[in-house]
Amino acid sequence: MSSAEYFSSIYDRACQRKGGATALAALLSSPASATDISAIPDNLLLAELTKKVFQSGFVWRVVRLKWPGFCQVFFDFDIEKMLLMSDEMLEQKAQDTRIIRNAKKVFTIRDNAQMIADIQRKHGSFAHFIANWPTDDIIGLWAYLKQHGARLGGNTGPYALRAIGKDTFILSSDVEAYLRATKIFDGGISSKRSLAQIQQQFNLWQQQSGLSLQHISQIIALSVGDNHVGMQQ
Structure with a gap:
């Protein structure tokens, strides 16, 4: 009890x-307020998901120091550009010294871009989808990110939501x-x-x-x- x-x-x-x-x-x-979250461009949300994926099990400070390189290598996380990347291109990107070279995590960028694109078709924007998810079922949003995204289980998804400004x-x-x-x-x-x-x-x-x-x-x-x-x- x-x-x-x-x-x-x-x-x-x-x-x-x-x-x-x-x-x-x-x-x-x-x-943040739902209005403020809704106004965030979806590429910045993909960037935050990616940052938390790379910080998971790693030294957060190193990821922050490398972050300008990530933005350069991955075109500021433009959703359409990420979806156009082939396996060969991602493997090449994973060897770039400007980022943390972890191929498995690099591939999550395209996977999570696909999740965002799927949500965009249904809800207009990923930011709007996140902003309007009810907080009395925040664990439901955690489960959605884990099921439909890549490497967003455990505390990774919740930490990404916290960084975005979602109440969790x-x-x-x-x-x-x-x-x-x-x-x-x-x-x-x-x-x-x-x-x-x-x-x-x-x-x-x-x-x-x-x-x-x-x-x-x-x-x-x-x-x-x-x-x-x-x-x-």
Whole structure:
């Protein structure tokens, strides 16, 4: 049986640990509006998906340093140009020293461009599709990206959505530890049942607090672990 706290208790503990409400608020980042997300060009969304695919299991700082090279090599992630690339062209691109040379991840760029093109035909733009997905079923969007995209499972898809500005929680190690300790879910973290239980609890906390999923997720992470005020995070 779940032993979840009211969100006010989680919030109060985070405030105590971080030095007060003002200090806590300064540590939080906010999601973008649906209007702002809808206005993002789809090539920039493909770029963000690609960045998160390459950062997965790798040093994020190195990817950031190499990023101007990625934009040059892949024509600023123009969707149509990516779809026209043959296997031979992608293999050649994967050897370019301006990028991180990982052929399997390079091929995901075309795969994810195809996913975006498919969505464009149905919804007008990938950005509009992302912006209008209901946040009370954000795990459904995670599942869509995992099923229809390439290498967007685990936390890669959620981190990409967070970078785009979509309101989502993140199952970081601290958040997962808290959810396990309070028995919010009782199976594997990535199972459909566990994710449904987690979504249900986040929806409840959102009703209690009126906060975004992003703020709730961040506050939970700041309310547990070794991140007391004055300690390096």
